[in-house]
Amino acid sequence: MNEVGREIPRLEVRAKVSGRAEYTHNLRLPGMLYGKIFRSTVSHGRIRSIDTKAASLAGVHLVVTGEDIRKLIPEPYYGPAFHDQPILALDKVRYVGEPVAAVLASDPHVAEQAAQLIAADYEELPAVYDEVAAMQPDTLVHDVLRPAGTFADLKHLKDRKGTNVALDYHLRRGDADKAFANADRVIEHTFKTQQCLHLPFEPHVAIAEPGDGRLTVYTSNQTPSFIRVEIARLFGWPENRVRVKVPYLGGGYGAKVYVKLEALVAALAVLARRPVKIALTMEEQFYMITKHPTTFRIKSGIDKHGRVVARACEVHWNGGAYADIGPRVTQKSGFTAAGPYDIENVSIDSYALYTNRTPAGALRGFGVPQLVWAYESHTDLIARELGIDAVAFRRNNILRDGRPQASGTVLRDAAIGEVLDALASRIGWDAPFDRGSGALRRGRGVAIGFKASISPTTSVAVVNVSADGSIYLYKSTVDMGQGSDTAFAQIVGEVLDVKAEDVRVVAPDTDVTPYDMGTLGSRSLFHMGNAVRLAAEDARAKLRALATEAGLPAGTNYPAAEIFKKRYGMQAGNVIGTASFVPNHTPPDAQTGLSDNVTPFWMVGGAAAEVEVDTETGHVRILRLVNAADCGKPINPAVARTQLSGAAIMQLGFTLSEAMQLDGGQVTNASLADYKIPGIGDIPPMEAAFVAAEQHSGPFGAKGIGETGTFGVSPAIANAIHDAVGVRITELPITAEAVLRALRAKAGRPLEDA
Amino acid sequence: MGTRTINFTLNGEPASTAIEPHRNLVELLARYGLFGARESCGQGLCGCCTVLVDEKAVSGCLYFAVWVDGKSVTTVEHLDADGALSYVQQAFVACGAIQCGFCTPGFVLMTHQLLKHYPDPSDENIRHYLAGNLCRCAAYPEIVEAVKQAAKTAPTRTRQPR
Numbered sequence: 001m002n003e004v005g006r007e008i009p010r011l012e013v014r015a016k017v018s019g020r021a022e023y024t025h026n027l028r029l030p031g032m033l034y035g036k037i038f039r040s041t042v043s044h045g046r047i048r049s050i051d052t053k054a055a056s057l058a059g060v061h062l063v064v065t066g067e068d069i070r071k072l073i074p075e076p077y078y079g080p081a082f083h084d085q086p087i088l089a090l091d092k093v094r095y096v097g098e099p100v101a102a103v104l105a106s107d108p109h110v111a112e113q114a115a116q117l118i119a120a121d122y123e124e125l126p127a128v129y130d131e132v133a134a135m136q137p138d139t140l141v142h143d144v145l146r147p148a149g150t151f152a153d154l155k156h157l158k159d160r161k162g163t164n165v166a167l168d169y170h171l172r173r174g175d176a177d178k179a180f181a182n183a184d185r186v187i188e189h190t191f192k193t194q195q196c197l198h199l200p201f202e203p204h205v206a207i208a209e210p211g212d213g214r215l216t217v218y219t220s221n222q223t224p225s226f227i228r229v230e231i232a233r234l235f236g237w238p239e240n241r242v243r244v245k246v247p248y249l250g251g252g253y254g255a256k257v258y259v260k261l262e263a264l265v266a267a268l269a270v271l272a273r274r275p276v277k278i279a280l281t282m283e284e285q286f287y288m289i290t291k292h293p294t295t296f297r298i299k300s301g302i303d304k305h306g307r308v309v310a311r312a313c314e315v316h317w318n319g320g321a322y323a324d325i326g327p328r329v330t331q332k333s334g335f336t337a338a339g340p341y342d343i344e345n346v347s348i349d350s351y352a353l354y355t356n357r358t359p360a361g362a363l364r365g366f367g368v369p370q371l372v373w374a375y376e377s378h379t380d381l382i383a384r385e386l387g388i389d390a391v392a393f394r395r396n397n398i399l400r401d402g403r404p405q406a407s408g409t410v411l412r413d414a415a416i417g418e419v420l421d422a423l424a425s426r427i428g429w430d431a432p433f434d435r436g437s438g439a440l441r442r443g444r445g446v447a448i449g450f451k452a453s454i455s456p457t458t459s460v461a462v463v464n465v466s467a468d469g470s471i472y473l474y475k476s477t478v479d480m481g482q483g484s485d486t487a488f489a490q491i492v493g494e495v496l497d498v499k500a501e502d503v504r505v506v507a508p509d510t511d512v513t514p515y516d517m518g519t520l521g522s523r524s525l526f527h528m529g530n531a532v533r534l535a536a537e538d539a540r541a542k543l544r545a546l547a548t549e550a551g552l553p554a555g556t557n558y559p560a561a562e563i564f565k566k567r568y569g570m571q572a573g574n575v576i577g578t579a580s581f582v583p584n585h586t587p588p589d590a591q592t593g594l595s596d597n598v599t600p601f602w603m604v605g606g607a608a609a610e611v612e613v614d615t616e617t618g619h620v621r622i623l624r625l626v627n628a629a630d631c632g633k634p635i636n637p638a639v640a641r642t643q644l645s646g647a648a649i650m651q652l653g654f655t656l657s658e659a660m661q662l663d664g665g666q667v668t669n670a671s672l673a674d675y676k677i678p679g680i681g682d683i684p685p686m687e688a689a690f691v692a693a694e695q696h697s698g699p700f701g702a703k704g705i706g707e708t709g710t711f712g713v714s715p716a717i718a719n720a721i722h723d724a725v726g727v728r729i730t731e732l733p734i735t736a737e738a739v740l741r742a743l744r745a746k747a748g749r750p751l752e753d754a
Numbered sequence: 755m756g757t758r759t760i761n762f763t764l765n766g767e768p769a770s771t772a773i774e775p776h777r778n779l780v781e782l783l784a785r786y787g788l789f790g791a792r793e794s795c796g797q798g799l800c801g802c803c804t805v806l807v808d809e810k811a812v813s814g815c816l817y818f819a820v821w822v823d824g825k826s827v828t829t830v831e832h833l834d835a836d837g838a839l840s841y842v843q844q845a846f847v848a849c850g851a852i853q854c855g856f857c858t859p860g861f862v863l864m865t866h867q868l869l870k871h872y873p874d875p876s877d878e879n880i881r882h883y884l885a886g887n888l889c890r891c892a893a894y895p896e897i898v899e900a901v902k903q904a905a906k907t908a909p910t911r912t913r914q915p916r
Contacts, residue, residue, distance in 0.1 A: 009847050009848075009850060010850070010852065012855070013846075013847050013850075013852055013855075014839065014847065015855075016852050016855030016858050017839060017843040017846050017847060017852065017855075017858055017859075017862055018790070018830060018831065018833065018834050018839065018843065018859075019788075019789065019790020019791075019829065019830035019831050019858075019859040020789075020790070020831065021855050023789075023792075023856065025789070025792060025856075026789040028784075109776065198890075199890055200854070200856075200890060201792075201794040201795075201800060201802055201854070201856045201857055201888070201889075201890050202792070202794070202854070202856045203794065248854070248855065249854060250792070250794075250854050250855070250856030251853075251854045251856060251890050251891060252854075253890075281796055282794060282795045282796055282797075283796075480854055481852075481853030481854030481855065481891050482853070483853075638850050639850065642850055642853060642893060642896060645892070645895055646853060646891050646892040646893060649892035649894065650890070650892055671795070671797060672795040672797060672799045672800060672888070673797055673799060677888060677890065678892060678894075679885055679888055680880070680881050680884045680885060680887070680889075680894045680897065680898070681881045681882070681885050683892075683894045683895065686895060
């Protein structure tokens with residue numbers, strides 16, 4: 001059966017077009033209470049008192065504060081990197097919007113009204129919002145930091161006091177200082193990115209159902225296995241007393257990794273002894289999780305042949321009030337901060353910082369889009385300053401297979417040069433084009449980026465062949481729209497010679513489906529895909545053994561149903577194939593940050609843009625956007641293409657319009673009316689190009705593609721704007737106002753501040 | 755809080771219920787086990803809560819439930835009442851115009867109304883008409899294709915959603 005490579009529709013597509021797909025959003029349980037959250041109005045302060053008396057409305061079942069939770073759970077702090085986040089605020093609040101109390105009622109409107117009647121008194125403390133300012137220990141967001149010690153890649157985090165730095169990662173390759181001293185030219189820039197958000201249309205939602213010393217958690221979450229571990233840890237229970245069930249997700253993009261509402265609903269359900277559901281509103285998502293703002297200082301030394309011989313990178317990541325997975329963003333992205341170039345001497349310093357903002361985590365790229373924004377803007381500026389064509393300059397410096405990346409890991413199966421070539425050829429880089437006239441000026445730009453996968457991580461899969469030969473696949477990967485269920489069914493179908501549509505893919509349920517580290521970082525197709533393939537191969541081998549046991553002649557190809565009937569005398573029995581997949585990994589050296597095996601695979605992508613700038617208004621129109629990627633050999637090319645274009649359009653929003661605005665720590669645009677995401681009218685003419693490639697260690701040559709489309713979009717557009725009108729935007733988003741300000745400044749007529 | 759009894763037609767069947775005046779249409783539909791209309795942005799901007807009332811698309815999150823008294827309500831769940839997907843749904847499947855699927859029912863219902871007004875829609879017609887439906891997964895290129903394909907496969911150019 002040729003299932004791999006077939007462009008079948010997603011398995012659940014019929015349920016989705018008819019509105020019947022199952023989401024946590026839909027779920028209601030008998031006797032269920034709705035929870036609403038009372039949130040902090042100050043950025044940083046000690047809690048003096050919380051007055052909940054007025055909240056005792058008719059219909060209110062329970063009002064809960066952090067102290068009530070501390071009686072149930074003595075150490076009610078959670079987090080994947082540090083146990084720093086309280087289930088409800090304790091002693092201090094650290095950002096506007098932090099949950100302080102919760103109200104439970106059988107009618108959500110009553111709960112909401114009651115939550116508005118709670119009052120809290122705070123002793124306000126000085127706050128810090130900027131990631132560079134947070135390097136100084138003048139204002140401390142946390143008095144003490146306790147590492148979680150959960151994940152293998154974050155075991156090195158240390159107890160810290162007197163600092164806002166959650167993690168600092170340093171890489172030293174060659175001798176950067178010496179190389180800068182000997183360089184022909186040294187060029188330095190600083191770039192910044194803004195705070196923006198995932199905003200899945202199914203806002204965070206979770207339900208906890210208490211049982212006899214047990215809990216079932218139904219949640220819209222990308223990491224069911226982690227939720228089970230973390231809830232069990234908080235209660236001091238074995239894992240098997242917590243069951244986590246995850247249906248389809250109405251979007252995730254990294255917003256729904258690790259604990260979000262789950263610890264809160266679990267504690268509330270145990271206190272109330274009733275099922276509890278909390279569903280955030282769109283506005284409340286602005287107080288849950290965001291994308292890191294960054295400040296990136298980058299310096300390059302170039303020799304007289306136009307080769308980059310040294311690069312120094314200093315990246316500050318604004319992690320907000322709680323670390324979430326920011327330390328991994330800082331480290332994993334950190335070691336690629338010098339870009340996909342072959343540079344002998346590299347120094348990287350990457351800092352995860354606490355500030356008094358909504359926490360930041362992973363958003364489609366684990367920090368890589370922020371890095372590519374800086375290093376590809378910088379690369380373009382170097383080429384301009386040297387008077388070298390931007391594509392030729394990149395080709396001269398590009399990192400090729402067989403050469404060591406900055407970390408020391410030798411590049412394998414990363415088609416960086418091919419992606420650059422595809423972009424140049426699709427956009428017609430070497431051909432003349434219309435540069436516009438009058439107030440409307442046109443330009444073009446290109447950008448490429450790469451990303452390492454998360455490592456070391458574990459995925460386990462189970463393939464169950466029933467007595468009639470029909471097949472179940474059990475895995476804890478969450479399908480949030482990326483099509484993982486479909487891809488895994490295709491892999492099973494390929495191995496066991498059945499149609500993918502006939503494989504029953506069981507939704508994550510930790511009582512049933514085995515461990516997976518999480519659906520994040522584009523890791524699923526590679527890690528779980530490999531586990532699924534191995535589990536299917538195990539089932540195939542066991543079926544053959546069963547045939548031998550049943551006395552069927554070897555080498556014959558009996559249908560599974562006949563093997564079972566022969567062995568058990570009727571339609572009975574199962575064959576269970578199972579496998580785990582854990583790629584090899586060498587942790588980065590504590591001093592040098594170097595590793596000879598830092599990632600099991602590389603994601604490679606880029607963009608080329610042609611833009612038109614209205615010099616009278618600063619408005620930028622994208623005339624063409626080409627996205628190119630190495631996704632290995634795609635399992636389902638049609639689904640892979642939608643991942644590439646969807647990621648690129650999402651990044652287009654982060655490039656041109658999306659920015660969370662703060663006033664004294666208060667978000668001032670927490671709604672879709674004031675925070676502009678791309679609509680159908682904002683989509684430029686787009687093309688997708690997959691380069692011919694193969695990930696030899698991936699399942700049937702495939703690798704992850706969920707984030708790759710984000711990499712090049714922002715710098716390609718900034719580079720094209722520079723090409724069109726000669727101004728450089730160094731901070732996202734690139735609004736018309738920002739472009740107009742730059743144009744007026746260049747013309748010597750700067751706009752006054754509003 | 756007081757309730758009001760409303761009588762309406764829901765997906766072709768008569769329906770009657772007592773409901774508080776502050777509840778919206780999405781809450782009313784949930785009582786009937788209909789979850790295809792979903793409250794997301796809560797401001798009538800994303801289109802996830804699209805419902806047809808007297809064959810006109812409304813934002814269910816901003817539309818009070820009591821307003822459907824005496825009216826006919828059609829939800830996405832009715833489009834395949836005879837067991838077969840509507841031609842618009844089939845086009846969305848064929849074009850892969852779906853990722854997480856949360857916004858999809860709104861797009862499907864709005865496309866039925868779009869094709870009623872523009873049997874041969876231009877790209878501009880499509881973009882203008884669907885400006886009130888957002889897709890965070892950004893399946894927009896595939897959605898535009900699906901609308902065009904649906905236009906080609908419409909059983910009759912005046913057919914309404916059932």
